Amino acid sequence: MTSQAATFYADGIRLAGTFTPTTGGGVRPAIVCVHGYTGRKETYMPSFVRDLTAAGFHTLDFYHRGFGDSDGTPRRVDPEEQVRDILAARIWLSARDDVSQVAVMGLSHGGGASIKATAVDLEIVALATVGAPGNGERWHRSKRTPEEWDAFQAELAADRVTRALTGEGRTLPYQEMSPPGPAEREAFKTMYKTEDAYPDGYPIENVELACGFNAEDWVGQISPRPLLLIHGEKDTMVRHVEAENILARAGVPKELHTIPDINHAEVYEPRNPAVYAGVIKKLLEFYNGALA
Numbered sequence: 534m535t536s537q538a539a540t541f542y543a544d545g546i547r548l549a550g551t552f553t554p555t556t557g558g559g560v561r562p563a564i565v566c567v568h569g570y571t572g573r574k575e576t577y578m579p580s581f582v583r584d585l586t587a588a589g590f591h592t593l594d595f596y597h598r599g600f601g602d603s604d605g606t607p608r609r610v611d612p613e614e615q616v617r618d619i620l621a622a623r624i625w626l627s628a629r630d631d632v633s634q635v636a637v638m639g640l641s642h643g644g645g646a647s648i649k650a651t652a653v654d655l656e657i658v659a660l661a662t663v664g665a666p667g668n669g670e671r672w673h674r675s676k677r678t679p680e681e682w683d684a685f686q687a688e689l690a691a692d693r694v695t696r697a698l699t700g701e702g703r704t705l706p707y708q709e710m711s712p713p714g715p716a717e718r719e720a721f722k723t724m725y726k727t728e729d730a731y732p733d734g735y736p737i738e739n740v741e742l743a744c745g746f747n748a749e750d751w752v753g754q755i756s757p758r759p760l761l762l763i764h765g766e767k768d769t770m771v772r773h774v775e776a777e778n779i780l781a782r783a784g785v786p787k788e789l790h791t792i793p794d795i796n797h798a799e800v801y802e803p804r805n806p807a808v809y810a811g812v813i814k815k816l817l818e819f820y821n822g823a824l825a
Contacts (some may be wrong), residue, residue: 539593543621544614549602550595550622554631555586562658562824563591563632565622569641569664570610570739571707571727572600580802581638584813590820593626597643608704608731610739612646612669612746619650623657634658636824638816639665641771641797645748648779652754659823661761661816664797666771667749667779673740675772676712689741696738704734711740714769720798749782756784761819763790763800763812770797790815 539550555561564585568574574594582592597618598605605614619637626632636659639647644665651660666672674682688703696702704710707727713720721727727735752760760783764776773791780789792800795808802809 539595539625541595541621541625543598543617546598547604548595548598548618548621550593551582552626552629553582553586553592553594555589555591558631560631560633561589561591562634562636562820563593563626563629564820565619565626565635565637565647565657566592566594567615567619567637567639567643567647568594568597568600569643570711571725571730572596572608572610573725573727573730574601576724576726577640577801577803580809581640581813581816584817585638585820588817588821590824591626591632593622595622606736607733608735608739609742610642610735611742612642612649612748613742615643615646616650616653619647620654623650623654627656634824636660636820639663642666642743645669645746648748648755649746649751651758651760652751657758659759659761659820660755661763661819662779663763663800663812664765664768664771665748665762665775665779666743667747667752667775667782669743669746671778672771672775673711673744676714685740689737692737693741702736702738705737706734707731710735710737714772714797716767716769716796717798720796720804724798724801724803749779752779752783757786759819759823760787761790761815762788763792763815765795765797765799766791766793767795768797788819 596603644662
């Protein structure tokens with residue numbers, strides 16, 4: 534496969550991505566591939582791009598504003614802004630002569646933003662998410678004890694004052710801003726390596742922004758377009774209850790594919806190739822049906 538650099542804009546901010554045409558080219562459906570909270574698409578997205586394009590779909594994977602080669606405030610994760618990034622990616626694809634229709638695949642936190650993007654953009658014909666949160670505050674509360682949550686609220690309040698007075702807030706290593714669940718801690722050492730990629734840390738404002746965003750409030754608007762949710766049963770990074778709540782609020786057609794006995798990182802090929810093989814098989818079944 535021969536990939537091409539893709540440049541497009543959201544809110545006037547330049548976003549950098551990669552368009553990968555399917556083998557043989559031609560007019561084909563395309564899938565927007567949306568990365569997760571760490572911004573490390575280079576770690577876990579290549580296998581999805583490889584297998585989706587091999588199956589007959591064009592793909593566009595890109596860095597949200599603030600990550601990778603994209604412009605924007607470094608490592609700031611505003612779900613509402615990321616929704617607009619996804620919408621711009623869809624428009625860029627739809628403007629191509631070799632794209633017949635567009636679907637979306639959202640990984641982890643990117644799945645939450647993808648839910649709202651799909652809800653508001655009727656040109657997106659189908660959505661699949663992998664390990665997506667439905668309620669930002671519930672998701673972040675699940676990472677801390679009640680006492681830790683209360684203490685962190687005091688830190689967020691102090692940071693709001695600092696940002697208002699100076700224009701800059703605090704940053705923390707990813708593992709402190711968004712603590713991995715006990716099942717995923719080893720993966721952050723061996724796979725994500727967020728401190729290697731972003732040694733300056735992530736704004737703690739990201740937690741406040743996440744807590745104000747609830748993808749599950751939007752998911753009902755996706756119907757009658759098809760929705761697939763994939764989630765690990767023992768995910769402690771984004772707990773399975775998130776998928777359950779999204780499913781309960783979604784219209785039809787919808788499906789929750791729960792993978793027994795795995796955590797958040799196991800769905801990615803670098804961590805568990807055998808589990809990933811099942812994930813991509815389910816995704817291809819879904820997209821082949823939705824984009825027929």
